[in-house]
Amino acid sequence: MEIKDDTLLAQRRAGVLLHITSLPNEDGPGDMGKEAYNFVDFLHNAGIKVWQTLPLGVPHGDGSPYQCLSAHAGNPALISLDQLKEKGWLQEAEQYDECRSEDTYNRDCLIAKAYTGFENLASLEEKQEFLSFCSDKASWLDDYSLFVALRTEFSQQCWNQWPDHFKERKPAAIKEARKILASIIEVIQFEQFIFYRQWMALKEYANSKSVLLFGDIPIFVSYDSADVWANRKVFKLDKSGEMEVVAGVPPDYFSATGQRWGNPHYNWKYLQRTGFSWWNDRMRSQLEMFDILRIDHFRGFEAAWEIPANEDTAINGQWVVAPGKALLAALEKELGNIPLIAEDLGIITEEVNALRTAFNLPGMKILQFAFGDTDSNPYLPHNYDQNCVVYTGTHDNDTTLGWFNSLNDHDKQRIYQYLGFSQASMPYLLIGTAFSSVANLAIVPMQDILELGSEDRMNIPGTVEGNWKWQFSWDQLTDGQVSKLTGLVKMFTR
Incomplete structure (x- = not known):
């Protein structure tokens, strides 16, 4: 059973990850004005065919696009x-x-x-x-x-x-x-009305320049949102509307105590009885705005980590099974082929992999995760198949230069040994590795193109201060960087 548009996700393409707020702007965060169009022109001229953003929703005070009012x-x-x-x-x-x-x-x-x-x-x-x-x-x-x-x-x-x-x-x-x-x-x-009008005009311009827009759907929604207020039956709430359990992930690579996100969990029984209409409506909205979509925390469609609401950390939670197969089938029936990518990072089980492969959805490969002590690491390029999306790193990772500089000499040597002691330096050595891989889609954060360090990362998971504020300026982009990027796109037919 397939739920994706093969004409979009089966072709070799390169993309750049940059949120709209990270565009240059002298008066504050980036917006959908002239610099967004300039960025499309930059992508087009470099041969980059995909622009990935973070979610475009209305954030709360911390600025996180993964916790929105709608x-x-x-x-x-x-x-x-x-x-x-x-x-x-x-x-x-x-x-x-x-x-x-x-x-x-x-x-x-x-x-x-x-x-x-x-x-x-x-x-x-x-x-x-x-x-x-x-x-x-x-x-x-x-x-x-x-x-x-x-x-x-x-x-x-x-x-x-x-x-x-x-x-x-x-x-x-x-x-x-x-x-x-x-x-x-x-x-x-x-x-x-103005937001949608401006966004659709930008999308039309990007598409006219052969640039696809790639959006991100957080699997959960914020408790303090119009969605929960107006659709309480969709979520696991008590009779007074309070949460008894909240979402998050157990301890992992990012945090020893896990991550307690605090989102409400879905009432999957109610959603199934209603033909998943709430999810159909949500997906329809995003398909209008984007050419490609990613489901953040895809594993939550198979089972999600439920944490008692009175717990301060994510340690004392449990996995609760979700009807992902029924949901994806319902979306396919309602909306047809969806160019959907599964964010399958973290603790991934055979059941999660089976759900993803049953619908032939591309998963994600992060090169910063690749260089452990075993050659069976799934993030090493020789273990990829074509139906995946490779990243040097994501918005949740350090920049590639920051990551590499933090490694000890032994780890750096192991990376260079795998990559063939190239004359290229970081981060372009890793960008070239991503572009040369068999993965159909290769995505690079703008920070890596600009060769920036840890001080320019977008987000540190598990923290609430100082995130989501990074912006670039055009004077950071050199002719040499443009030449290297364009050369890699051409060399590896992306």
Whole structure:
């Protein structure tokens, strides 16, 4: 049984991993403005055919794109304000003193101003596009926009701290809230309209340059999200809506105490009874936005680590079986062939491998994990088959240069022995190894292309401070790096 589009995942391609926020921007995190288009041009000129991002959802205060307020909504921080100015819907920010706090501008305030500009200046066709968007996305947009409006009303508290009639979604209270907060809700819906409009324009441009967009789906959703608030039956919650068990992973390579993510687990019995409709809707949203998708923590489709909610670490959990085969079959029936990649890192059992191979899904190979003391290591290139995706490292790893510099001389010697004592230095030695492998898709983080060290890594798993903030600048990219990258793409027919 297959669930992927062979025309996409069976061809040799090279890709770059870079989140939108990591694009250059003098005024803050990267966005979907001109630098996103410049980056597509860079990829196209280098022969790179895939741009992988992290999830595009609305993060909480820690900035993690893996803990979001919605499984469907896009992050408004990625909206290009310059494009709104070009449309004439937003004046120069300096004209909005009420949106200013010291030396920065409140983006939510500016987008509200842009909505006023849209109402006054948009064409009838554009206004109809907005109405159609709200109608087409109503299945999630109605709940999300009300959720965000209420969350703002209640000082960003988690929904389980709201007054009972809102927490429990009492019909009369919900109806009244929609009425009272109507103007705020409209701005939130406009925000999502602009996000999708800008993203789809970027996707169209990337595709016109033969660049595919590769997205990431966190298997779990945040407890503090519109999804859980509006769909409590989908999740394992008690009668008052609290979590009895939370998600995470047991102790592993990244952490001696495991990782306690704190997400709610799925009520798989309910999902099966409803034909997995919640997952069908989620996957449909992402397929609209991306050409290729990755399921983060794919092994959770076979069995997930359930941790008692009162535990501070992930040590005292247990594996609980999930109906992955039924879910993937339901997705295939509903959506047809899906170009889906399984993140199969960590503790992977024969059952997880069987589930992945039953649907012919490519798994992941991380070269930084390859050079242990055994030649049977599955991450060594001689153990690959074509149906996989090889990475030098991911957003959760150190940069390749940082990783290599942290090794002792014995380990460095073993790596050079395997790689043939090449004249190439790190990280391009490992990039070349990825590109030369039989893996159909080879992905390299932008930090490795720029030859950056540990101080430029994106995330340190198990920590909450200082992550997700890395950005590059074009002056870090040298002609020599572009030449080496382009040469490797051509040499290994990617």
